[in-house]
Structure formats: C-alpha cells, structure tokens
Amino acid sequence: PTPLLQVNDLVKHFPVRGRGPAQMLRAVDGVSFTVNAGETVGVVGESGCGKSTVARLVVGLTKPTSGSVLVEGGDIWARGKEGAERRRRMQMVFQNPTGSMNPRRTVGDAVAEPLQVLRAPGIRAKVEETLSLVGLKPEMADRMPHEMSGGQQQRAAIARAMISNPALVVHDESVASLDISLQAQILNLLVDLQDRLGTAYLFISHDLAAVQAISHRVVVMYLGEVVESATAVEFAARPLHPYSVALRRAALLPDPEIEQSRVEVGLTGDVPSPLNPPSGCRFRTRCPYAEQKCADEKPALRPAQDGHYVACHFAGIATATTALEGAS
Ligand code: SF4
Ligand code: MG
Numbered sequence: 001p002t003p004l005l006q007v008n009d010l011v012k013h014f015p016v017r018g019r020g021p022a023q024m025l026r027a028v029d030g031v032s033f034t035v036n037a038g039e040t041v042g043v044v045g046e047s048g049c050g051k052s053t054v055a056r057l058v059v060g061l062t063k064p065t066s067g068s069v070l071v072e073g074g075d076i077w078a079r080g081k082e083g084a085e086r087r088r089r090m091q092m093v094f095q096n097p098t099g100s101m102n103p104r105r106t107v108g109d110a111v112a113e114p115l116q117v118l119r120a121p122g123i124r125a126k127v128e129e130t131l132s133l134v135g136l137k138p139e140m141a142d143r144m145p146h147e148m149s150g151g152q153q154q155r156a157a158i159a160r161a162m163i164s165n166p167a168l169v170v171h172d173e174s175v176a177s178l179d180i181s182l183q184a185q186i187l188n189l190l191v192d193l194q195d196r197l198g199t200a201y202l203f204i205s206h207d208l209a210a211v212q213a214i215s216h217r218v219v220v221m222y223l224g225e226v227v228e229s230a231t232a233v234e235f236a237a238r239p240l241h242p243y244s245v246a247l248r249r250a251a252l253l254p255d256p257e258i259e260q261s262r263v264e265v266g267l268t269g270d271v272p273s274p275l276n277p278p279s280g281c282r283f284r285t286r287c288p289y290a291e292q293k294c295a296d297e298k299p300a301l302r303p304a305q306d307g308h309y310v311a312c313h314f315a316g317i318a319t320a321t322t323a324l325e326g327a328s
Contacts, residue, residue: 002073003034010067027053029224040201042215050224051204055172060087091161095173097153101145108141114164130159151182168200208251220244223282230308240310245318289317
C-alpha cells in the first residue's frame with residue numbers, strides 16, 4: 001500500500017546575506033522517509049540538525065527548495081483545492097503551547113480553529129468531546145489560555161490538532177517544555193489517542209529516550225541529512241551509525257557521566273555550521289572513527305539489513321555493545 005506520508009529527497013536552503021557574497025544555509029539537504037497510516041516515526045537529532053525545518057516542510061508551513069511531500073500519494077503543493085486539502089490532512093503541535101494560542105481567545109475557540117467555523121451548530125459539542133478525549137474537562141472551553149497549567153495547555157494544543165481528525169500529526173518538541181512526569185503523561189495520551197483513532201505521528205525531538213518510547217521507527221538526522229533509520233526495536237538493539245551510538249550512550253548514562261561519555265564517543269565540540277558543512281561525511285569532525293575516506297567520499301544511506309538504513313563507510317564500527325559496556 002502507498003505510505004500515508006512520503007518525503008522524497010527534500011531540500012530546504014535559506015539564503016543568508018552578510019557582508020560577503022551571499023551564502024546558502026543548508027538546513028535540510030536531501031531527506032527521504034515515509035510514515036504509514038497509524039504509525040509513529042520519530043526524528044531525533046541535536047538542535048540545528050534541520051528537524052524543525054522538516055516539520056514545517058511536512059505540514060506545508062514552508063515550501064521546499066526541491067523535493068516533494070506526498071500525502072496519500074498526492075503532492076501537498078498540487079494546485080488549488082487538491083493541495084490545500086492534503087495539507088489539511090496534517091496538523092502540528094509545537095513545543096510552546098501558549099505561543100500557538102491567541103491569548104485573547106478562549107481555549108474552546110483555539111481548539112475549534114482547524115474546523116474553520118467557530119459558531120455553527122455542533123461545534124461546541126465537538127470541542128467538548130475533543131477536550132474530554134485529551135483528558136480535559138469540557139468546561140475548559142470557556143477558560144483563557146493563561147488560566148491553564150502548562151500540561152493543560154499542551155493537552156489543549158493536542159485537542160486542537162486532533163479535532164479535524166487528521167491523518168497525521170507532527171509533534172515538534174511537543175513534550176520538551178514539560179517536566180518529566182508530565183512528559184510521561186502526554187506520551188501515554190498520544191499512544192492512547194493513536195490506538196483509538198489510528199492517527200499517525202511524526203514525533204520530532206532532541207530527546208532520544210522520548211523518541212524511543214513512542215516510535216515504531218526512528219530516523220536520526222545530523223546537519224540536514226538522515227544518517228540512520230530503523231525500526232525502534234532494531235535501533236535499540238543495533239544502532240549502526242557512530243552518531244546514533246553516541247546519542248544512545250548519552251541518553252543511557254546518568255547525568256554526571258554524560259560529559260565524559262561525550263568525550264569518549266566523540267560528541268565533543270559544536271555541530272559544524274550548516275553554512276559550511278564538512279566535505280564527505282558531515283559527522284567526520286566529531287567522529288572518533290573518521291579516516292581519510294570519510295573526508296573524500298560522502299557515505300550514501302544504504303540498507304544494512306531489512307528496513308535498516310545507515311550512512312557510514314564503517315557502519316557498525318561503534319556498536320551498541322561497546323556503548324553498553326562503556327556505560328556500566
Ligand atoms: Fe565516522 Fe566515517 Fe562513518 Fe562518518 S563515515 S560516521 S566519519 S566512520
Ligand atoms: Mg527545533
């Protein structure tokens with residue numbers, strides 16, 4: 001069957017004008033992946049890897065420089081009604097729920113917004129039903145956003161995303177601003193809603209633990225590119241890219257040891273600028289296994305085994321086992 005979402009060789013470059021010649025910020029540089037109906041695909045990477053740009057490209061908040069986003073087999077930028085209807089099949093939940101709600105309008109009006117009619121028969125009932133679905137009391141519809149807690153606001157943002165019965169909801173760091181127990185509650189809510197309604201999620205986060213907890217498949221991004229993708233089970237057992245191993249290791253270790261682990265696995269220093277990414281493998285400036293070949297030749301994203309893809313000349317050189325041994 002056709003995947004619900006197909007992202008094909010997506011590129012987004014932003015021109016940056018400084019004093020010198022115009023430069024291109026290569027935020028997203030040839031990203032492909034699919035999401036099936038009812039599935040959760042997690043996209044993980046450090047800040048600046050292009051994952052928020054991917055989120056905006058997927059829901060159609062921004063147009064790609066090249067490449068395409070297909071929903072149910074059709075381009076979201078098809079002319080006229082066709083493209084607009086496909087874009088409406090997707091909704092987004094942002095990190096900061098208050099930022100996406102008008103402070104002078106009631107929560108109920110904010111939640112009803114994707115329906116594009118605020119005062120019609122049945123709208124109020126639909127809003128109340130959707131609020132209940134996300135664990136909020138129906139009376140919350142009359143509150144103002146600032147009268148809710150952070151967790152309640154994020155539930156309302158989820159209600160707004162779900163009210164139009166979208167096929168896919170993109171979560172861009174949607175639990176990042178919540179404390180750890182609220183994060184767990186929201187992740188449980190998302191799983192519960194998916195079980196009941198069959199909504200697919202693209203779950204974008206810097207937090208590998210959250211991504212692994214909720215995703216069926218995991219996509220790892222580094223400097224605008226996908227470096228690895230696999231089922232969550234396979235990824236947990238055998239991450240093959242040195243960057244993935246480093247991320248996993250940092251996520252596994254208790255806080256005080258994280259800095260040390262970063263030194264050992266090479267996550268030292270800053271992510272290089274997407275204005276001027278390294279030649280060959282973009283991870284090579286931070287990779288402890290880098291060799292001359294890594295500077296000379298860009299590693300393609302290749303299948304390592306069924307459904308597991310990795311872009312590294314020496315895939316598997318840093319193994320989950322060494323990461324786990326190092327952690328104990
Ligand atoms: Fe490291 Fe080379 Fe693999 Fe890149 S291609 S991750 S530099 S070993
Ligand atoms: Mg971001």
